[in-house]
């Protein structure tokens with residue numbers, strides 16, 4: 363029974379990977395953040411980040427903190443040569459300039475998806491289940507990715523992954539491969555939004 367369920371899990375994540383291969387030349391980091399550009403004008407303001415977090419089911423407090431933290435830390439980096447703006451806009455087309463260090467390098471410097479780095483996450487850290495991370499394994503990965511004295515990167519990676527873990531872990535405390543895969547191209551956010559709006563309408 364155990365082997366049956368694990369093999370069917372495997373085929374599901376295999377299907378997801380086969381269904382939608384991420385084109386190699388595409389800036390998927392842009393797709394990852396486009397969900398938060400609620401009016402699709404290429405700029406993400408803090409209130410759009412807030413709305414995006416609300417849409418995937420987060421409370422007011424978390425959504426406010428996330429919006430302030432994310433926009434305040436990324437805005438400047440995506441607007442090279444421009445004056446800082448107190449409205450903290452994020453320019454989607456320059457999002458790869460805001461990439462922080464101490465991450466798993468699944469996005470390259472142009473924001474493209476690097477499949478081998480994605481596989482590496484599981485090869486190196488998914489020891490209890492081949493296609494999922496436990497809370498401890500996630501922490502180990504974060505520590506392993508840390509570059510010396512890159513405190514901003516540490517904080518960025520920690521908050522992103524912890525947030526994802528809390529939001530998306532299953533009832534056994536596992537963060538699954540296809541969930542993580544969906545974060546990279548932003549498809550997970552759309553899925554969560556759909557689920558959340560269905561719940562609200564019930």
Ligand SMILES: [Ca+2]
Nearest residue numbers: 399401403405
């Ligand atoms: Ca916008």
